Amino acid sequence: xxxxxxxxxxxxxxxxxxxxxxxxxxxxxxxxxxxxxxxxxxxxxxxxxxxxxxxxxxxxxxxxxxxxxxxxxxxxxxxxxxxxxxxxxxxxxxxxxxxxxxxxxxxxxxxxxxxxxxxxxxxxxxxxxxxxxxxxxxxxxxxxxxxxxxxxxxxxxxxxxxxxxxxxxxxxxxxxxxxxxxxxxxxxxxxxxxxxxxxxxxxxxxxxxxxxxxxxxxxxxxxxxxxxxxxxxxxxxxxxxxxxxxxxxxxxxxxxxx
Numbered sequence: 001x002x003x004x005x006x007x008x009x010x011x012x013x014x015x016x017x018x019x020x021x022x023x024x025x026x027x028x029x030x031x032x033x034x035x036x037x038x039x040x041x042x043x044x045x046x047x048x049x050x051x052x053x054x055x056x057x058x059x060x061x062x063x064x065x066x067x068x069x070x071x072x073x074x075x076x077x078x079x080x081x082x083x084x085x086x087x088x089x090x091x092x093x094x095x096x097x098x099x100x101x102x103x104x105x106x107x108x109x110x111x112x113x114x115x116x117x118x119x120x121x122x123x124x125x126x127x128x129x130x131x132x133x134x135x136x137x138x139x140x141x142x143x144x145x146x147x148x149x150x151x152x153x154x155x156x157x158x159x160x161x162x163x164x165x166x167x168x169x170x171x172x173x174x175x176x177x178x179x180x181x182x183x184x185x186x187x188x189x190x191x192x193x194x195x196x197x198x199x200x201x202x203x204x205x206x207x208x209x210x211x212x213x214x215x216x217x218x219x220x221x222x223x224x225x226x227x228x229x230x231x232x233x234x235x236x237x238x239x240x241x242x243x244x245x246x247x248x249x250x251x252x253x254x255x256x257x258x
Contacts, residue, residue, distance in 0.1 A: 019114070021058045024231035025222060028208060033059070033114060035238040036142045036187060036252050040111070041066050043138050043254060047108035050132065052097055052125075053115035057083035060090045063111065071107075073100070097125050102132040109133075113142045114250075117161045126177035133257040139179060141253040143170065145186065147246050167245040170253055179255035185240050186248020192237035196229055204230070 019029045037059045044067045051060045054072035060083065064070040071091040072083050084092040095101040098121060110129045119125050129139050146164035150157050156164050165173065167184060174181050189197060193204060200207035208230060211222050222230075240252060 020056050024227055025208075027231050028204065028233050030058075031233045031235045032187065032238055032250070033142070034062075035235040035240065036113060036250060037062050038235055039185075039240050039252065040140045040142075040254070043140060044109050044111070048106070049109040049111055050100070050102065050107045051111045051113070052100065052129065053112060053118075054083060054090075054092075055079065055114075057087045057090060059111070059113055061087040064089045067109070071102075073097075098128070100128045100132050104131055105134045107132055107134065107137065109138050109140060111140045113140070114144070116141060117143050117156070117164050120162050122163060122173060123177060126173065126179070130178050130257050135257060137257045138182070139174070139253075139255040139257070141170070141174070141251075141255065142187075143251050145246075145248050145251050148249055165251065167248075167251055170251050174253060174255045178258070180258055181253060181255050183242070183252075183254040184245065185242050185252045186245045187238055187240050187250040187252060188244065188248055190237050190239040193233060196233070199229070200226070 019033050020026055021030050023030075041063065044063045047067050048069045049063050049067045049071070051063065051070065051072045054060045054074050056079070057072055060070050060072040064087070069091065070089075071093060072080075072087075073093050073095045074080050074083070075094065075096055077094055080092050080094045083090060093101060097115070097119060110133060112129070116122055116125065126139070133139065144161075144164055146166045146169070150164055156162070167186070171181055171184055196204040207226055211226065245251070
């Protein structure tokens with residue numbers, strides 16, 4: 001999955017897990033994550049936002065277009081250095097999600113996108129989020145839906161994940177951490193991506209995995225037509241709804257600190 005093309009020197013090293021913009025082979029995952037960011041931007045308007053686990057930083061930069069201030073936190077020092085260099089409009093800090101380096105009640109929003117499934121102590125992290133949020137502040141969480149991401153096992157197939165969550169499990173986890181769940185929605189393929197599902201035998205995801213898993217890392221050979229179709233996907237090719245949660249690809253939660 002770690003191929004090289006011109007211009008990638010500005011991006012972080014591809015791991016197969018971190019989503020990076022501007023790379024055709026990564027575009028499905030990038031746009032899928034971007035769709036969630038776009039849907040949740042209204043909660044960040046005029047706010048002081050902590051993105052806990054910022055990754056490459058494109059999401060923090062998008063939030064910064066609407067928020068009063070954004071602080072992007074990540075444990076990986078090369079990641080923090082990259083974000084500071086590429087997105088100067090975003091504040092950066094290296095820190096552990098188990099102990100957020102902020103004082104109590106200092107931010108309006110904590111954004112945690114595609115991160116909680118990586119954490120060993122999810123309840124401890126949520127307690128930290130509640131601590132740093134002001135009363136009435138919001139926690140925005142997105143995470144793969146266990147029921148569709150790893151449907152046949154309680155053990156994540158993705159080696160980077162420690163615990164994936166079903167809709168009811170995420171809801172319970174948030175409530176037990178002292179949050180009020182304002183919304184719990186699911187992300188699905190919209191009409192444009194469903195058309196690609198039909199074109200590729202029922203699943204555009206499986207078509208991509210067949211390429212990546214069928215070759216040595218860094219040596220994947222993408223069929224031209226498939227790569228062109230993946231590169232053309234846009235964020236509006238996905239839809240977010242409160243219905244059919246168990247069938248959703250990603251879970252999207254908005255939780256409020258009382």
